[in-house]
Amino acid sequence: MLYMSTPNPTKTCWIQFPLHMRHSEADMLVTLAMNSETGTTNVVLAMCFTQNRSSASSSTSQSALQPGGSKPAILMVSLQKVDWLDSGYSQLYSGLRKNAIVSEILTVRAAKRAMASSKPSAILVTDSTISKPAYSDFLKELVAYTRAGGRVILGAQFSSYFQPDQGPRFFSQWGMPTWDIGSYHHTVFALNPAGIPPPLDPATLFPEYSIKAVLIRGAPRDAAVYLPSPSSRVQSNVFPNVKVTGAQLEESPALWARVGDGFLGYIGDVNGEQASIRLMIEMCGVKIKSETLGRGSIWRASASRQTGRWRLIWRHIRKSRF
Numbered sequence: 491m492l493y494m495s496t497p498n499p500t501k502t503c504w505i506q507f508p509l510h511m512r513h514s515e516a517d518m519l520v521t522l523a524m525n526s527e528t529g530t531t532n533v534v535l536a537m538c539f540t541q542n543r544s545s546a547s548s549s550t551s552q553s554a555l556q557p558g559g560s561k562p563a564i565l566m567v568s569l570q571k572v573d574w575l576d577s578g579y580s581q582l583y584s585g586l587r588k589n590a591i592v593s594e595i596l597t598v599r600a601a602k603r604a605m606a607s608s609k610p611s612a613i614l615v616t617d618s619t620i621s622k623p624a625y626s627d628f629l630k631e632l633v634a635y636t637r638a639g640g641r642v643i644l645g646a647q648f649s650s651y652f653q654p655d656q657g658p659r660f661f662s663q664w665g666m667p668t669w670d671i672g673s674y675h676h677t678v679f680a681l682n683p684a685g686i687p688p689p690l691d692p693a694t695l696f697p698e699y700s701i702k703a704v705l706i707r708g709a710p711r712d713a714a715v716y717l718p719s720p721s722s723r724v725q726s727n728v729f730p731n732v733k734v735t736g737a738q739l740e741e742s743p744a745l746w747a748r749v750g751d752g753f754l755g756y757i758g759d760v761n762g763e764q765a766s767i768r769l770m771i772e773m774c775g776v777k778i779k780s781e782t783l784g785r786g787s788i789w790r791a792s793a794s795r796q797t798g799r800w801r802l803i804w805r806h807i808r809k810s811r812f
Contacts, residue, residue: 562611564774566594567601569619572647579646582767590776598628605635612774616646621653621660633663637750645757645770649704664747664754672707672741676700676725677734679716679743686715687746694772696765700725703743703758714742715769744769 564586568575576583586592590611595601604610613632620629636642652660654671661669680698698719711717718741722734743758744766755773759766771778 561590562775563591563608564593564776565601565604565610565613566592566616567613567620568594568596568616568646569598569601569625570617570651571596572617575616575646579762579767581764582646582762582770585767585771585778586774586776589771589778590774598625602628602631605631609635609640612641612643612776614643614645614770614774615648618644618648618650618652618656621656629660629663633749636664636752636754639751641753641755641773641775642749643755643757643770643773645755645759645766645773646762647760648756649758650760652704664749666709666747666754668708669706669745670708672705673738674702674704676702677718677722678725679703679722680719682711682714682717684711687713690715690746690772694777695769699763699765701743701759701763701766702761704760705738705741705743705758706745706756707737707741709742709745709747711740713745713747715744715746717742746773 566586583592593604593610595604605613613635615632619625620632632642652671657669657671658667661667678698678700681692681695686692686695695715698716718734718739720739722739723731724734725731745754745756747754753773755770757766757770757773
């Protein structure tokens with residue numbers, strides 16, 4: 491049994507391991523929980539607690555999208571928004587709200603209404619709900635919007651819940667039949683040495699950074715924003731720290747590709763690192779000054795053993811400025 495405490499002191503969660511589970515399997519779950527990876531812990535917590543979700547926009551900097559105004563209009567689509575998205579990605583929200591007109595939509599109906607009433611400059615999809623067969627009609631509308639000149643960015647927690655077997659079917663809808671889910675590991679990635687895909691500006695991005703990400707394989711190299719460096723090694727407390735070699739050197743955590751007259755962006759970072767947030771904002775076509783982003787706020791978990799059980803202890807951390 492695994493006992494978990496959460497940022498909300500009134501909520502706790504007991505996870506009962508099945509009786510048939512071998513000790514080695516239970517130990518692996520505890521090891522994963524102790525790995526201090528925010529993405530892993532949040533998946534477990536998401537299984538514990540239900541979420542209260544409204545059909546209206548959860549956060550809107552203006553009453554309506556205004557693509558003709560002085561600021562770009564960004565539509566955030568969060569169909570299965572997790573409770574900690576606002577705090578975990580506070581720098582993303584801060585950077586967009588101060589430099590763009592932002593609306594966040596929580597239902598397909600509201601998203602379709604927003605897209606029909608006023609074309610946004612970019613659409614940021616924060617989870618992978620659109621990849622499910624039940625949302626195929628809405629996915630077709632997003633593809634049509636992109637082909638007509640729009641920008642769609644698959645970021646935030648999209649990769650955390652994206653099912654590997656959905657890769658080929660999903661990306662084929664965008665005209666990318668060779669794209670598929672690749673490795674999932676933590677290592678150092680650097681800007682594409684051959685140059686990043688336009689119109690992204692490399693001067694606004696981090697030259698390299700270390701992230702845990704769901705990578706994409708089968709994409710052309712000129713679509714990659716970041717790639718592993720020749721010296722990259724897997725960084726893990728669980729798996730061997732082997733060097734990234736062979737086909738894995740061609741897998742990317744961040745892609746930017748033309749679809750018709752528009753663009754599709756993908757960011758596979760599962761932990762919302764600062765460099766990934768900077769890239770998401772750049773993909774949205776929003777220009778920012780570093781001082782406008784402020785400090786981020788995230789929760790990280792550590793583990794301690796008490797009376798024969800593991801307890802995850804949440805610790806509040808303030809992210810530094812960009």
